[in-house]
Amino acid sequence: MPFGSGRYANVTSTLALVVALGGTSYGAAKLAPNSVGTAQLKNNAVTTAKVKDGTLLATDFKAGVIKPGKDGAQGPAGPAGAAGPAGATGPAGAKGDAGPKGDPCVSSDPLCRGPNGAAGFSAVTTAPVAFPGSTASITVQSLNLQAGKYVVDGRVSAHDTGLDTSVACSLTAGATTIDNMGGALGIDATATIDAAISLHGVLTLGAPGTVDLKCNLADAVAGTYTPRSITAIQVGTLNGV
Numbered sequence: 001m002p003f004g005s006g007r008y009a010n011v012t013s014t015l016a017l018v019v020a021l022g023g024t025s026y027g028a029a030k031l032a033p034n035s036v037g038t039a040q041l042k043n044n045a046v047t048t049a050k051v052k053d054g055t056l057l058a059t060d061f062k063a064g065v066i067k068p069g070k071d072g073a074q075g076p077a078g079p080a081g082a083a084g085p086a087g088a089t090g091p092a093g094a095k096g097d098a099g100p101k102g103d104p105c106v107s108s109d110p111l112c113r114g115p116n117g118a119a120g121f122s123a124v125t126t127a128p129v130a131f132p133g134s135t136a137s138i139t140v141q142s143l144n145l146q147a148g149k150y151v152v153d154g155r156v157s158a159h160d161t162g163l164d165t166s167v168a169c170s171l172t173a174g175a176t177t178i179d180n181m182g183g184a185l186g187i188d189a190t191a192t193i194d195a196a197i198s199l200h201g202v203l204t205l206g207a208p209g210t211v212d213l214k215c216n217l218a219d220a221v222a223g224t225y226t227p228r229s230i231t232a233i234q235v236g237t238l239n240g241v
Helices: 003-028
Strands: 119-125 138-145 148-160 165-173 176-187 195-205 209-217 223-235
Touching: 119 138, 138 148, 138 223, 148 165, 148 176, 148 209, 165 195, 195 209, 209 223
Parallel strands: none
Antiparallel strands: 119 223, 138 209, 148 195, 148 223, 165 176, 165 209, 176 195
């Protein structure tokens, strides 16, 4: 066999041995699972291409690296909540100071009526009442009143159908004479105008009482009293009385 052929065989054997040994060495150099850590990684060795999308969490980043986003639009208002229970009533406040005393009632003031104000009462009768056929005094009208202060008015017309005479009338409350007209008013039986009598005065009743309009004739003649009335206005103050 020529020298060249034997030399080629040796070379081939040597290459085969190197390849065989190289394959054994490559297989022996593989890394075991979970054996690569921080120490085995070079700086900047992990790039975005090496990180699987969606695998990192916010906690994987250092504080301040992830900036907060802008506030979103305001959502719709929620429904109104139920009304809360009513609170407890607080204690009553202290009584205030008394106000100043008002001005005294002035007699020249037409509105000066005192605390009770004014109230009117009346008794009116249009049906005729006959003369008594004597000179005795008779009550021709009455008005019941409660206790209080009053301005009183009494009116009566006397119509004579007999002889001429005169009439006298008085306005009284029990033993108190409010006003009177005695014997001066004549009644003419032939006259077409009756004798009209009007009496006025003031009265203070300490208890409920009756005001009477009484009349009497100078002579026992025929005739009638009509109409007749008593009016009383209750006031709070009677000035000058």
